[in-house]
Amino acid sequence: MRDDFSEEVKRVIAHRANLVCSNPSCGSSTGGPQDDPSKALNIGVAAHITAASPGGPRYDSTLTVEQRRSAENGVWLCQNCAKLVDNDESLFPGKLLSAWKIVREHSALTSIGQTVHSSVETEYQRKHRQILQWKGQRVMWVKMPTPQQAMTLGTRPWSSVQLTVLDCTEFYVKIKGDGWDNSRSIPMRNIEIGHDDRFDLPELLEYDR
Ligand SMILES: [Zn+2]
Incomplete structure (x- = not known):
């Protein structure tokens, strides 16, 4: 007698994980198209956290049949990870699999409705995308003191001037102020974005780091 999952329970386990393997060091996608466009x-695999039958991995005799067959007792894994966790019970105890399930389902929940941008872009890409909109436009540029300078001179910004954003990549922002002979390129890692309320302009804060 095996307390297997019903097809409906398997479907629930799969979709609660958004069809992604719940092993955090794997995270591979488990769904996709087949050659046959209708498939x-x-x-x-909807893997049992505690085994479907006595003698199986992590079997828990205190569970009822219903509990053993419920979606709560299943963790969504790719085929490789499903084999892996059943091969060594001591390395992959039930508590660990339950934790994987919680983390994966939480991540699936929080990514619902998120755009590609908001979920995968890096800090630099986010700043790049924002600053690109201001290309050719006026912004406030604020030079921030280094921590050492701040100790002797205070944290007040050194200067705050309007200038023009010439260009922007993921790694640099090119700016030019009025009366400057040359433009300057500032590494993206030194830049934070703010807003100048006085002039209602975007603000680029340059940190020396
Ligand atoms: Zn996996």
């Missing part, structure tokens, strides 16, 4: 691929 979808599934290489994921």
Whole structure:
């Protein structure tokens, strides 16, 4: 007698994980298209956190049949990870699999409705995308003191001037002030974005770091 999951329970386990393997050091996608355009691929497994039958990995005799067959007792894994966790019970105890399930489902929940930008872009990419909108426009440029300078001179910004954003990549922002002979390129890592309320302009804060 095996307390296997029903097809419906398997489907729930899969979709609560958004079809992604719950092993945090794997995280591989388990779904996709097949060659046959009318079919979808599934290489994921609804693995039992505690085994479906006595003698199986992590079997818990205190559970009822219903509990053992419920979606709560299942963790979504790719085929490789499903084999891995059943091969060594001591390395992958039930508590660990439960933790994987919680983390994966939390991540699936928080990514619902998120755009590609908001979920995968780096800090630099985010700043790049924002500053690009101001290309050719006026911004406030604020030079911030270094920590050493701040100790002797205070944290007040050294200067705050209007200038023009000439260009921006993920790594540099090119700026030019009125009366400057040359433009300057500031590394993106030294820049924070703010807003100047007085002039209602975007603000680039330059930190020396
Ligand atoms: Zn995996």
